[in-house]
Amino acid sequence: MRRLLTLFLIFAALAGGAAVWWLNQTLVLNADSVDLSIEPGTSVRGVALAANEAGVQVNPSLLYWWFRMSGDARLIKAGSYEITADATPRSLLRKLVRGEESLRAVTLVEGWNFSQVRAALSKAEQLRQDTRGLEADSIMNSLGRPGLHPEGRFYPDTYTYAKGSSDLAVLKRALRAMDKRLDEVWRQRQPNTILKTPEQALILASIIEKETGRTSDRAMISGVFTNRLRIGMMLQTDPTVIYGLGEDFDGNLRRRHLQADTPWNTYTRGGLPPTPIAMPGKASLLAAVQPAPTKALYFVSRGDGTSQFSASLEEHNRAVNKFQRGQ
Known part of the structure; x- marks a missing residue:
């Protein structure tokens, strides 16, 4: 009995050592990396088979028993995984349990x-x-x-x-x-905003987004458009005209384009256009509902990414001559 027990202990030690060795050996793959897709509801045995079929050169029964004996088999998550050349049976299970998808x-x-x-x-x-x-x-x-x-x-x-x-x-x-x-931004709107709905805020934000990429100018541009809406003045913003032209726009906005009526032409139609014209980011969304307090009704690009704001048409014309015409 002592000999049998000794042999059993030796065998168990060898088996345990072999198991530990195997668990930390890199798996052989059919390529530099393989994609393993596990559908929801796949059994543990099915996961082991899927790994083998994906290109992991391992006995699926051996992999299955490792999953089962680990105690984590039920924690394996469905998903799409990338198995790389440094993967071991131990790291493979850890990836599947953590849901570390590719x-x-x-x-x-x-x-x-x-x-x-x-x-x-x-x-x-x-x-x-x-x-x-x-x-x-x-x-x-x-x-x-x-x-x-x-x-x-x-x-x-x-x-x-x-x-x-x-x-x-x-x-x-x-x-x-x-x-x-x-x-979120609609809840932060100014109490006296001219905008009636979140939809209007989205539309105005999209125009602000297209008018400037300069964060510091967004609230001022919103202030200009808010002032115009408040007094019933045309928005007259080029990005809406360009959007309305669609594929007909060749990159050069001409006077005839400003006169060509479309639902988005804010030179021919009052108020906001019927839909947004682009995806606004958070800064433009916030600017739409929190315009800067200003008397400005006009703005023109300075040519360096910033804008010059004016309260009167006379002042605006001087700014246009300076920054656009070099006069």
Whole structure:
């Protein structure tokens, strides 16, 4: 019995040592890295098989028993994972338990229009293109916002996603992010604001976003537009005209463009345009509801990214001559 016990202990020690050795050995892969996709509801055995089929050269039964014996098998999370050449059975399980998915990122830039958003998503690495070929209204239907114009509805930010995710999922997150930001800034609006609804704030913010990239000027530009709205003066802002021209705009805004009536032409129509014209960032959203106190009704670019503000047309004309015409 003593000999049997001794042999058993020796065998157990050797087996335990071999197990510890195996758990810390790097796994052999079919490539420099392999992609492992685990669908929700996959069994532990199914996870081990999926790893083997993805290109991890390991006995799936051995991997399965490691998962089971670890006590963490039920903590394995569904997702898309990248298994690299330095992975071991131990680190593989840790990655799956922590849900350390292989993520990619796409950035939606402040001031972009919806066409530019779609173009960025179409080029995003490993992002499933479920919106390809769909019209804008169909996309909004899929996002649960039927009848809503898509322009300006998505918050500009960097969004991470797992490989194989849908572009609709990214759009839904951006849509909800804009809802949240707009709600936050609307609660911070000035009591005497000329704006009646969060929708109007979004529209004005989109114009501010296109008028300047200078944070220090945004509140002043908002003040100018607020003053104009208050006295019934035309906004006369070029970015809205350009947006209304669409693909007809060749990069050179001419006098005839200012006279060509579209729903977004603020030279021919009073008040705010019917929809946003771009994606505003947080600074522009806040500026729309918190305009600077000013008597200015005009502004012109100084040519260095900043603007010159004027309270009268005479003063504005002098600024135009100085900064635009060099007179």
